[in-house]
Amino acid sequence: MAFTGASQIGGNSPFVQGVRMGDISNTFFSIWLEHFNQTDDLGTHGVIYYGGFDPVHCAPNPSYVSLSSAYTYQVTVSKFQVAGKAATNSQNKYIQATLDTTTGQLAMPSQYISQVLDSIGINMNTVTVYPPIVPCDTKVTITLGFLSGTTIQITERDLVTNAFGSACRLQVVPSANPEIILGIPLFRGRCTYFDPIMERIGFTPALLQD
Numbered sequence: 001m002a003f004t005g006a007s008q009i010g011g012n013s014p015f016v017q018g019v020r021m022g023d024i025s026n027t028f029f030s031i032w033l034e035h036f037n038q039t040d041d042l043g044t045h046g047v048i049y050y051g052g053f054d055p056v057h058c059a060p061n062p063s064y065v066s067l068s069s070a071y072t073y074q075v076t077v078s079k080f081q082v083a084g085k086a087a088t089n090s091q092n093k094y095i096q097a098t099l100d101t102t103t104g105q106l107a108m109p110s111q112y113i114s115q116v117l118d119s120i121g122i123n124m125n126t127v128t129v130y131p132p133i134v135p136c137d138t139k140v141t142i143t144l145g146f147l148s149g150t151t152i153q154i155t156e157r158d159l160v161t162n163a164f165g166s167a168c169r170l171q172v173v174p175s176a177n178p179e180i181i182l183g184i185p186l187f188r189g190r191c192t193y194f195d196p197i198m199e200r201i202g203f204t205p206a207l208l209q210d
Helices: 015-018 110-117
Strands: 029-033 044-051 063-066 074-083 088-091 095-099 106-108 133-135 141-145 151-155 160-164 167-170 172-174 181-182 188-196 199-203
Touching: 015 133, 015 199, 088 110, 110 141, 110 167, 141 181
Parallel strands: 095 181, 106 172
Antiparallel strands: 029 044, 029 188, 063 199, 074 088, 074 095, 074 141, 106 181, 141 151, 160 167, 188 199
16 A cells, blocks of 8 residues: 555555556545444444545545655645634644554644643643543544645544543544654544555545434
């Protein structure tokens, strides 16, 4: 699924090779994941769709964002905003963000984590464990803006998950590097298109939203 430029031996990934040989009709594949606790998907938790648009789970006409790296699925975030019950905070400086389906949370530098927690009335200095424990009725919306003008939102529906008893966790953690890692909460409730040949990412709403 990765890029030719990322290969240690200079070869194509099976997906890219399939496109080059004409076995896969389009240059992209998509990933759809259900919302957290979604119930209208008939037991299907997610779908990877190769070489075309998923007509069952994905709305048409994705909004595309150009990649900022030819080696990984990395994009430039030009606007970051988080809105909660206590405050609305934002960052308008450019920061790199990598899409990663193997990461269970959104990972981000400490100043971004601080803004997220502040928006729901929590001082970052009081947090001793990540993902942080929060009330299960926490309301929060993270908005990401990209250079193309595309914006996407991630809400408490996929950010606040059950932990134990009546406690929940907010699925954000500090990142080890000065960049954002867009993990599983990004992919829930939407279709994300990965195009390693045209070097772009596309987003479109999921058709199943209940």
